[in-house]
Amino acid sequence: MTVWDGVPGQATVIARLREMVRRPVHAYLFVGPPGVGKEEAARAFAASLMCAEGGCGECRECRTARSGRHPDLVELQRSGAAISVDQAREVIGVALRMPMQARRTVVILPDFHLVDEAAPALLKTLEEPPPTTVFVVLTDTVTPHLVTVASRCVEVAFGPLTPDQIVAALTGEGVDTEVATRVSRFAGGRLDRARRSLVDVGIEARHELWAAVPGRLDGTGATVAVVARELLGAVEESLEPLVSAQDGELSGLAELSKAGRSSPSKTEVQQRHKRELRRVRIEELRFGLATLAGAYRDRVVLAGAGGSPGSPGAPGSLVSPGPPRSRHSEAAALGAVRLIDEAAAKLDRNPNEALLLQDLLVRLSGMV
Numbered sequence: 001m002t003v004w005d006g007v008p009g010q011a012t013v014i015a016r017l018r019e020m021v022r023r024p025v026h027a028y029l030f031v032g033p034p035g036v037g038k039e040e041a042a043r044a045f046a047a048s049l050m051c052a053e054g055g056c057g058e059c060r061e062c063r064t065a066r067s068g069r070h071p072d073l074v075e076l077q078r079s080g081a082a083i084s085v086d087q088a089r090e091v092i093g094v095a096l097r098m099p100m101q102a103r104r105t106v107v108i109l110p111d112f113h114l115v116d117e118a119a120p121a122l123l124k125t126l127e128e129p130p131p132t133t134v135f136v137v138l139t140d141t142v143t144p145h146l147v148t149v150a151s152r153c154v155e156v157a158f159g160p161l162t163p164d165q166i167v168a169a170l171t172g173e174g175v176d177t178e179v180a181t182r183v184s185r186f187a188g189g190r191l192d193r194a195r196r197s198l199v200d201v202g203i204e205a206r207h208e209l210w211a212a213v214p215g216r217l218d219g220t221g222a223t224v225a226v227v228a229r230e231l232l233g234a235v236e237e238s239l240e241p242l243v244s245a246q247d248g249e250l251s252g253l254a255e256l257s258k259a260g261r262s263s264p265s266k267t268e269v270q271q272r273h274k275r276e277l278r279r280v281r282i283e284e285l286r287f288g289l290a291t292l293a294g295a296y297r298d299r300v301v302l303a304g305a306g307g308s309p310g311s312p313g314a315p316g317s318l319v320s321p322g323p324p325r326s327r328h329s330e331a332a333a334l335g336a337v338r339l340i341d342e343a344a345a346k347l348d349r350n351p352n353e354a355l356l357l358q359d360l361l362v363r364l365s366g367m368v
């Protein structure tokens, strides 16, 4: 057993981190999408830095750090939408003090892409913490206001997990192998998404809806309108479990205030709900666009293999061997993938989602 057990996949990253434990620097930036093991790896890395053996997995430092209960391990818990200046000050206070029990103090800063005006406050301490303090900063992407922070850290990139790694992680949590294998197809390399898929009954149908789009587009605006409406409807449908959870939270809040107990303000909670909904909606659109790009990529692969992309209702499945597709259609499919990637990149910039999707479908409809 080692302290790295329980970190899903990421063998290359783990090997690199184990090497780094020997001569640690003052700050690391773990970059990668959610659900690929950044948090688990950060705690294991913290344990390794605190353990006298460099991460034996057995001692008190290792065990308490792995479970997040070590007095010299601080994980910033974001309460609002972004990391606030007050929270940043609190972190600085901890970072500046000497470790109480272990060899080092380790400060883990999750969701750092959400740090806003607090970034400058943290920068100085991140640059020159006491020699016993190590920062582990976690972020989904290096946003423009993180470039300076990134330049002060050693960057460690986390890629998506393979379906096999997702299956291994889920079966390790007691999920049936067959179920784990099925949801790993929709996970896009992310364990958090795979876990959610376990309770998301509609995900398979949504996956198929997006995958069927290339076969449905016929060059007419009328079809584009129908397809866009269906896709956006499916995105809204995927939000229903979250909406009902939010409704539940609001009524719980009303009960609390009726009973005269202290509770966060309703406006605050509603604002957070709005942000949560937007985040999940964007994520669902991203999932859809990735599925769509995958469907076009399948066409390229099949064209190369001389097969047919399948019937319009089931793209990606090899129902009957057809004539080899022309170079023209292969180039068109690659062009389509490029357009989809561009649209996905625009999702970060707060676009009108319906217009973005419609515009994309019009272009795709015109080229394939």
Ligand SMILES: [Zn+2]
Residues within 6 Å of the ligand: 051, 052, 053, 054, 055, 056, 057, 058, 059, 060, 061, 062, 063
């Ligand atoms: Zn240990």
